[in-house]
Amino acid sequence: MNRSPYITDAPTVSTIMFKVLLALVPGIAAYVWIYGGGILVSLTLATLTALTAEAVLLKIRQRPVKPYLMDMSAVVTAWLLALALPPLAPWWLVIVGTFFAIVIAKQLYGGLGYNPFNPAMVGYAALLISFPLIMTKWPAPLLLAEHPLSFMDQLHFIFSHSLPGDIKVDAITSATPLDYLKTQLMLKHEVSSITQAPIFGAFGAKGGELVTGAYLLGGLYLLQQRIISWHLPTVFLASLATISLAFYAIEPNHFANPLFHLMSGASMLCAFFIITDPVSGPTTPRGKVYFAAGVGVLTYLIRVYGGYPDGVAFAVLLMNMCVPLIDALTQPRVFGHK
């Protein structure tokens, strides 16, 4: 019988997913430092929901539960979603989003390897459409907060949506810099004066840009480990930088500079952790370039002209739709073919 090759040398799917989780750790650490330990609660909730939902669905679909749970892909989805949500998101929001991501976006399409859309982004988009108010209210970083919340306060807030003493919810939350910039621009303010607001840091959001930097660090680890190919993050960031630079060059008073776009919102998370999802992305090298460039341009356009503060989720989902076409049109030249 011919069952060669007899030898293999490849990381397992679990190993790959584990390394992705590992690469998220610096980002999470920065997150905790800037926004407090509340994110750990969200991560735990999302992880438990994802694993439970995955297990139940696998059971219903009569698939082996253990090997598929052990592949860790559900945990990656859970973490990415939790990190995309506002830091003090109520417990039910995390659970609903994760449930949607795992059940609707992943398992109903056939589970690991068969989902055409990035599950975390589907969950995020579902929440953004359903609960826009909660999704756009971000707490100020601890160092800026009028009333810095302790971990217990945050825990309490996540589960009961109430704050100690006479602190009002509005007092601890505000719009994100991306959102703030957009609304202020509509009020005919100029970029240079808007960015004087305390929520802006050197490049992006004050404090938030540190988290973004930590994601970049994790992304470089993934590149070094050859878990992701350089095409996607490089082209995405280049594409986002190029289009923002073009707009910025034409009218610097009306459009934010490229660095702001690179360091704000979910840009870095998207570059290294979201568009690098292999299942919902293209497989050919050229396809990856087109895909990442498309996500970059769409992200910018949605940020600047769309109705939502950040454009990453919808940009990724829109480009996910194009993947079969991109793959079919970017087949590389086979050896010996013209």
Place this chain on the structure above:
Amino acid sequence: MSDIINFASNLIRNTFSKKATANNSLKDIFKFNGGVHPAEHKAESTTHPISKLMMPEKLILPLRQHVGHMPKVKVQVGDYVLKGQMLAEPEGSVSAAIHAPTSGTITAISEQVIPHPSGLPDMCINLVPDNKDQWTALQPVDWRNTDKKTLVDALRASGIVGLGGATFPTHIKLRSNGKSNVHTLVINAAECEPYITCDDMLMRERADEILKGIEIVQSLLGAEKCIVGIEDNKPVAAGIMTKALAASSTIAVKIVPTLYPSGDARRLIHLLLGTEIPNDKRSTDVGIQVFNVATVLAIYRYFEFGEPSISRIVTMTGNVAVPQNFEVLFGTPLHALVAAAGGAKTNTTHFIMGGPMMGFDLPNDLVPITKAANCIIAATPDLFAAPPPAMPCIRCARCADACPVNLQPQELYWFAKSDNFEKARDYNLFDCIECGCCTYVCPSDIPLVQYYRYAKSEIIAVDKAKEAADLARERNDFRLARIEREKLERAQKHAERAQATKSEVKSAEIKPVDDVKEVIAESIKNEEAPASTDKQAAIAAAIARAKAQKLAAANTSDISAEKVTVLPTAPETKTPETKITEAKTPETEAAELKAKLAKQALIAAAIERAKAQKLAAAQAGDAPKNIENVSATVQAEINATDALREKAKLAVEAQVSKSKESD
């Protein structure tokens, strides 16, 4: 155009190659995409020199140890044969001879299990050695003073096949095809698969003989240049070879980086020369021929000493006490080889023939060593763990990065899995060389190569069935055309005879119309036609005669002749009036019909030719694509004449009804 570019680039490269090969730098290498670096495991089997085996008790010689046709057995059970005596002679062009590896008695010629991935038995000759090892009278050839054609023809009887594992009969590769001139000979000594060291040891010990072999092949091919490609994990062999070849100005050793599958011929050519052989061409089409290093040595020994192909170097490695290389007589049972290597250790589960990337499981240790057996690995679960259950493909495209052919294995897997074979073919499934790199790097442990083997075999099976159906339809069409033609001729003859005897026959000018009309009348069997004139009487007579003849014909063999007569359909006979205006003159009709007959004869001839070609091709073992095209053309011609025939019939009918009206 690409040929010209290739030629030009080769020319430029040739000018610079001497300098590059002189210092053996890796800079002059033209890398291909992909490839993998499996653990080599070559050191284990290179500590001992090549050894010989004790004479086994019995040799089992499969008749088919090569690609191509089974040779014809020339001996009988009970015959005493001498070492080197031909036991089976090649039959057809792609075939190789089998020789007695030692002297002894033929004890059986029967089906036995052979070392083949299918595990199916095949015809084998059993030879029990008499331990005298007595040579037959060998006939060395003075290869320096013999013309090339004679030498190549002589090779046909040598039994030499490609010893790298492909086992393609060597004389075919040396035969001039008249089209292209081979300018470069590539000697494949890359030996890229893990564990295998037979070529390595051969180069270490017999470099001088290899050099002479290369000179012979070079002269036979007329190749002005030769490059020996050796992977850089064989520094000892490379050093010895470089030294041995130093005197030659046309042969150079070129070191290639260790990367599986550099030993694949097309990959090696690209590495050494930068030439990418087009997928639909052979390397000889661009002037390059590849020989394995062991094959050229066998060629030398055949010409110099008259020794046919009766043994080869085999690496016996893996879970045995003393892994090493042996010179093994073909037909030696595997257990004898294993015993010579100190025996397999207790936890050995089975044996693998070939390397761990492309080899296959042997059914047991009784199977013989054949010309294809470059390496035998004693396997244990520790060495080759059973793969874990496959996970779903996560489209990570690591396989695409590893594919040396630049295919998209993840897409091919998807198509093969869903039996979408057309799509798999579109994505160039048949360019896959089954090297196993994709499976090697797959995080989901999907047995990708197995999916491709499955899809290929399914597609080939479907193609074969379709080809058979096409051939059958072609034959049937031809037969129908022949029957129709014979009928027409017969009817015409009868009508002529009838007219000659009848005095009231109409004037000569409408005669052709009559002829045609009678034929049609007969075939239509229009019983409702009013019978009032002389013409009708003549027709009736003709029909009667034709019927009688048909009956006779049917009695002999042609039963389906009946079917032909009812070809024209009823609606056509019912509305002749509408066609009147379009009708051509009787002369044209007759001329057209005659032209049709002539054309049918041509078609028949063409079909016969195509058939003969196809048959010849089938016998030769490979079916050139242009045969398919020929039969397609024939089919088109048949269709065209069918249309013409129908048109002529309609026109004649119109004429008939017109004459009826005038009556």
